Amino acid sequence: MTASAVQQEYLAEAYRLLHYQPDNPFITTSALAEAVGVSAPAVAAVVERLKRAGLVEHEPYRGMKLTAKGEREALMNIRRHRLTEVFLVKVMGFGWHEVHDDADAIGAVINERIAARMEQMAGYPRRCPHGEPIPTADGVMPKVVDEPLADVSAPADLIISRVHTHDAEILKYLATLNLVPEQPLRLLNRAPFNGPLRLRVGSQEQVIGHELAKVLRVSRA
Numbered sequence: 001m002t003a004s005a006v007q008q009e010y011l012a013e014a015y016r017l018l019h020y021q022p023d024n025p026f027i028t029t030s031a032l033a034e035a036v037g038v039s040a041p042a043v044a045a046v047v048e049r050l051k052r053a054g055l056v057e058h059e060p061y062r063g064m065k066l067t068a069k070g071e072r073e074a075l076m077n078i079r080r081h082r083l084t085e086v087f088l089v090k091v092m093g094f095g096w097h098e099v100h101d102d103a104d105a106i107g108a109v110i111n112e113r114i115a116a117r118m119e120q121m122a123g124y125p126r127r128c129p130h131g132e133p134i135p136t137a138d139g140v141m142p143k144v145v146d147e148p149l150a151d152v153s154a155p156a157d158l159i160i161s162r163v164h165t166h167d168a169e170i171l172k173y174l175a176t177l178n179l180v181p182e183q184p185l186r187l188l189n190r191a192p193f194n195g196p197l198r199l200r201v202g203s204q205e206q207v208i209g210h211e212l213a214k215v216l217r218v219s220r221a
Contacts, residue, residue, distance in 0.1 A: 003055060005108040008077040010036060010046050011055060014066060015074035019141075028063040072139050079135040080107035080115045082128035087118040089129045096129040096180075097171035112137065130171075131162035131181030131217070149187070149197065150213035156187045157221035165215040174216075177206050184221055 003011065013035045017027050033043040047064055050056040055070035066074060084103040088094045094102075110118075116137065119125070126142065127133055133142040146161035160183045163174060174180065178201050186200040194210040 003050075003053065003073045006046065007050055007053070007055065008073060008108060009104070010043070010050065011066065011070050011074035012077040012081070014056070014064065015071065015078065018066070025065040026059070026063040027065070032064070075135040075139045075141060076112070077107065078141075079137070080110055080112075082132055082134045083107075083115050083118050083122070083125070084110070085128045085130070086122045086125045086134075090122045090125070091118075095172070096175070097168040099129065100166045127162075127181065129181075130164075131160070144219075146217040146219045148214050149216040149218045150194075150210055152187055152218060154187045154189045154197070157184070158187060158218040159184050159221050160216055161219045162217040163215060164217055170212070170215065174212075177201065177208070178204075179206070179208075179216060185218075 010032065014027050014032055017031060017035055018025065021027075029043045029047060030040050032047075033040045036043065047056060047058060050064075050070065051058050054067060055073060056064045056066055058064045081103050084107045085096075085099045088099040088102060089096055125134060133144050135141045144161060148164075149158070152158065160179060160181050162181060163171065163179075165171065179185070179199075183201065188198040188200055188205070190197045196207050196209050197213050199206045199208065
């Protein structure tokens with residue numbers, strides 16, 4: 001049985017959360033509820049259906065973890081979502097701040113044949129407009145090695161890897177600073193106690209706050 005659109009969304013969000021806690025395969029229902037924006041009891045009901053379908057395992061006091069079948073469903077959902085985002089930006093001309101919600105809706109209803117054609121028309125992208133890796137049609141998530149800019153010691157030569165936010169206003173602001181995926185930058189210095197960071201982006205110097213630096217994930221140049 002194919003997972004419903006709601007179940008696919010929950011599986012995909014669980015996978016995304018687990019991606020940032022690689023040492024713990026379990027995710028709590030409260031964390032999942034916060035990620036999808038619903039109540040904990042509502043999540044518990046969906047998790048129970050996912051468990052009966054063999055898509056997750058659930059242990060009291062530890063939470064849920066994806067089975068191999070559940071991980072495959074999650075990766076296919078993420079693949080369709082991120083390919084749709086690229087298609088909307090590269091082919092249809094939308095801004096990177098406009099596409100997340102539409103990609104959620106479209107990605108939930110297209111099949112792999114349509115996703116493959118979108119992938120072809122978009123030039124076989126390896127990442128979405130926000131820098132997140134796109135799973136392959138075989139269900140393999142490419143490995144990305146990066147870290148939050150907020151955690152990097154200065155000075156350092158870096159490349160923006162991913163922008164970890166769906167907030168449209170933040171994305172629009174980052175674009176005005178040219179703080180976008182694949183952009184090289186130099187972290188010049190940082191104030192203590194989570195103070196602002198001073199960057200050089202191209203020939204321009206920028207100062208950003210610690211909270212904004214947390215959404216920028218960077219790799220070493």
